[in-house]
Amino acid sequence: MATFLFDNIIFGPVKSRRLGNSLGVNLLPTNAKFCTFNCVYCECGWNSKGVKIELPRLGDVVPAMEKYFSENTQPLDVITFAGNGEPTINPDFPEIVVETVRLRDKYMPNVKISVLTNASNLKNDKVVAALKIIDEPILKVDTFIQSDFELINQPVSSLSIASIVDDISRNFARPIIQTMFMRGNINGTFFDNTTEESLDLYYNTLKRLNPSMVMVYSIARETPLSGLQKVAPDELERIGDGIRNLGFQVLVTP
Numbered sequence: 001m002a003t004f005l006f007d008n009i010i011f012g013p014v015k016s017r018r019l020g021n022s023l024g025v026n027l028l029p030t031n032a033k034f035c036t037f038n039c040v041y042c043e044c045g046w047n048s049k050g051v052k053i054e055l056p057r058l059g060d061v062v063p064a065m066e067k068y069f070s071e072n073t074q075p076l077d078v079i080t081f082a083g084n085g086e087p088t089i090n091p092d093f094p095e096i097v098v099e100t101v102r103l104r105d106k107y108m109p110n111v112k113i114s115v116l117t118n119a120s121n122l123k124n125d126k127v128v129a130a131l132k133i134i135d136e137p138i139l140k141v142d143t144f145i146q147s148d149f150e151l152i153n154q155p156v157s158s159l160s161i162a163s164i165v166d167d168i169s170r171n172f173a174r175p176i177i178q179t180m181f182m183r184g185n186i187n188g189t190f191f192d193n194t195t196e197e198s199l200d201l202y203y204n205t206l207k208r209l210n211p212s213m214v215m216v217y218s219i220a221r222e223t224p225l226s227g228l229q230k231v232a233p234d235e236l237e238r239i240g241d242g243i244r245n246l247g248f249q250v251l252v253t254p
């Protein structure tokens with residue numbers, strides 16, 4: 001298993017398959033993965049155990065960002081909150097977003113700001129308000145079937161995917177949805193979010209969420225759970241066609 005951790009607050013720029021030239025901002029520990037989910041495919045591995053969790057605070061992140069912006073002129077497409085877990089669980093996330101907008105406007109006004117979030121923290125009004133001033137909040141939803149959600153995303157507390165859908169629907173008129181398609185098994189229990197049953201519910205729930213964009217992809221890196229199966233490019237394209245037929249924009253990244 002060759003998963004990895006980002007060892008700094010600011011990382012990259014990295015050439016993202018979906019976002020372009022992306023400067024990463026890691027609001028999680030640099031020596032541990034810390035997330036409200038424990039996805040079987042997470043490139044950062046499983047949540048860290050036995051490690052003291054120390055999150056970078058506003059006073060750490062803003063100077064690191066300002067230093068980067070004042071010393072680097074290389075063109076960027078986007079500044080992305082990502083890194084070693086779920087960015088919105090950093091208690092300073094709302095203030096950090098406000099400061100990031102300020103610094104972006106000062107140094108790189110044409111660059112977008114994005115966040116990769118698992119949408120597990122949308123009951124927090126301050127988090128939602130911060131997500132709304134981000135140009136492109138990208139909300140991960142891999143399945144709308146609760147049993148598959150528990151197998152694939154392994155929420156660390158008792159979360160229901162139905163409640164997450166309600167939160168997205170209540171707070172975002174045209175969300176950007178991102179879905180990883182894969183198959184695998186955990187101790188003999190199989191999961192597959194490309195079955196007819198799964199896709200029927202997926203398409204129906206997308207109709208309710210009315211996304212401005214759906215990003216569809218499959219596994220590209222080593223995963224913490226061994227034996228995960230990548231979904232073939234032509235199959236991903238077929239899923240993308242199903243979404244396009246509903247009238248939504250789709251980005252398929254094979």
Ligand code: SF4
Pocket residue numbers: 035036037038039041042043044083084085086117118140
């Ligand atoms: S939500 Fe993202 S960071 Fe958290 S476990 Fe899943 S892939 Fe990893």
